[in-house]
Amino acid sequence: MDYLQIQGPTTLNGTVTISGAKNAALPLITLTLLAHNKVTLTNTPEVADIKTLLKLLENLGATQTLKNHVLELDTSTVNHTMANYDIVKTMRASILVLGPLLARFGHCEVSLPGGCAIGQRPIDLHLKALEQMGAKITIHAGYVNAVAPNGLQGAHIIFDKITVTGTANIVMAAALAHGKTVLVNCAKEPEVVQLCEILRDSGIDIRGIGTSELTIMGTGGKTIDMVDFEIIPDRIEAGTYLCAAAITNSTITLDNVRHDHLDAVTAKLEQMGCKIDITDSTMTIHPAQKLKHVELITQEYPAFPTDMQAQFLALATLAEGTSIIEERLFENRFMHVSELQRLGADIRLNGHTAMVMGGTPLFGADIMATDLRASSALVLAAMAAEGTTNVHRIYHLDRGYEDLEGKLRLLGAKIERLKE
Ligand code: EPZ
Numbered sequence: 280m281d282y283l284q285i286q287g288p289t290t291l292n293g294t295v296t297i298s299g300a301k302n303a304a305l306p307l308i309t310l311t312l313l314a315h316n317k318v319t320l321t322n323t324p325e326v327a328d329i330k331t332l333l334k335l336l337e338n339l340g341a342t343q344t345l346k347n348h349v350l351e352l353d354t355s356t357v358n359h360t361m362a363n364y365d366i367v368k369t370m371r372a373s374i375l376v377l378g379p380l381l382a383r384f385g386h387c388e389v390s391l392p393g394g395c396a397i398g399q400r401p402i403d404l405h406l407k408a409l410e411q412m413g414a415k416i417t418i419h420a421g422y423v424n425a426v427a428p429n430g431l432q433g434a435h436i437i438f439d440k441i442t443v444t445g446t447a448n449i450v451m452a453a454a455l456a457h458g459k460t461v462l463v464n465c466a467k468e469p470e471v472v473q474l475c476e477i478l479r480d481s482g483i484d485i486r487g488i489g490t491s492e493l494t495i496m497g498t499g500g501k502t503i504d505m506v507d508f509e510i511i512p513d514r515i516e517a518g519t520y521l522c523a524a525a526i527t528n529s530t531i532t533l534d535n536v537r538h539d540h541l542d543a544v545t546a547k548l549e550q551m552g553c554k555i556d557i558t559d560s561t562m563t564i565h566p567a568q569k570l571k572h573v574e575l576i577t578q579e580y581p582a583f584p585t586d587m588q589a590q591f592l593a594l595a596t597l598a599e600g601t602s603i604i605e606e607r608l609f610e611n612r613f614m615h616v617s618e619l620q621r622l623g624a625d626i627r628l629n630g631h632t633a634m635v636m637g638g639t640p641l642f643g644a645d646i647m648a649t650d651l652r653a654s655s656a657l658v659l660a661a662m663a664a665e666g667t668t669n670v671h672r673i674y675h676l677d678r679g680y681e682d683l684e685g686k687l688r689l690l691g692a693k694i695e696r697l698k699e
Contacts, residue, residue, distance in 0.1 A: 283670040283684055285661035286693035287643060291529035293690050294561075297517045297536045298324040298681040299348065299510035302586075303470040305372045306447040307510060308332050310474060311341075311352045312379035313455055314481075314505035322510045322535075323350040327678045328370055335366045335373055339380075360387040364421060367392055370678075374402055375444055377423065378452035381414060383502065386426045391418065396650040398609035404445045408436045412449075412456055430500045433458030441466050441491075441579045447474055454483050456497035465491050468580040469540045473511050481505045514540040515586045516680060519655045521545070521564050522590040523687065525553050526597060526663045528566040531690055538562050543583040547573055547591065551598060572600035572637055577607050589615045589656035596624040597663055598637035605632045615653035618646040622664050643668040648675045655680060662692055671699070 299322035367390035380387035446466040453460035484496035552567025577585040595602035625636035643666030648654030661668035
């Protein structure tokens, strides 16, 4: 198993190029299951989760090549409808094949994803919505068996809770359903918006893009002539590099970034004293003279993202005063706290809220990554800590950050990937 060895404290400088968004690419790859043509996706991030999903699509019968971030995907040859446990257990986002497979073939069998490190993460809202569209769903031997022999029917669906992959799954199902589907209380994340835009550009009548109510006219089972497209930049990767600069008191520039997707993140960095200059596709962050404490609550887009909570928690350990960080989306997303405490951070957890007493110096230690974003927070803290830190179990990082250590090394970090 690989681990990262980091020498701190370090100062960064230079420019980092942001990769395509993993969480946009995942649903967009499954979207191609609705197409009858070969589709080219550019700016595809080359990270483990994308490779896992491509393997799943190959198992279903698709053909693909991914080279230099250009993904060519042909799903016209798909002839299986089972997403098996071996793959789904390694990546929950595999559930994104459920809507498209059911809509195209009238049946599918997808392993239940189960829980994960950050919480229970049920898929009840995906299943309930498909049932409202006429699907018959049974759970047997750990699999969701879904059938809709006469195709899915348009429906009026109100999501009880805002769900990102739930919205994506049902939008894809609705695109091939019979008649009109109205979805209320949808996710408005940029990744969902891009999915809807590509459907619109491919000829689907879809209204309300970017709002919480979407209206979709289905094709009645006909597959789509899909356009080629470029995946949006990863706002969470970008936010992580902004935090890397802030925690190391550095000025760096991010290239290939959408600053409008990062408003909630930059607002908090500015409250903490950092200065951010933007152009069309770049952001330059200048460090705070003295980092100030922060109060934040994770919520759905456009509010502050849960996927940036761990990185801000690491940053708060070095800020003046007491920061309050509340996690509202996932019940178990504070696993990084005990690892940060191993570096010397003073953090008190009370249910869903972390109180961070900032300003205590951090010292290098052996620490363990627990989930994707928690892992990046540990790397950030290690760059600010005095001495050597070894971050173990970095396979979590490889799932969603493209060449994190290579990019940080180019910025001047002393970081090495070693074998246990
Ligand atoms: C997406 O997960 C992201 N994953 C997550 O990023 C992200 O943290 C999350 O959205 C929130 O922004 C991908 O896009 C692949 P949800 P998703 O359904 O869609 C509850 C990362 O690090 N819920 O919006 O699975 C759920 O338990 C990952 O890149 C139900 O109760 O999240 C949670 O409390 C981690 N029933 C809330 O809704 C359901 O059927 C929001 O979850 C579905 C969700």
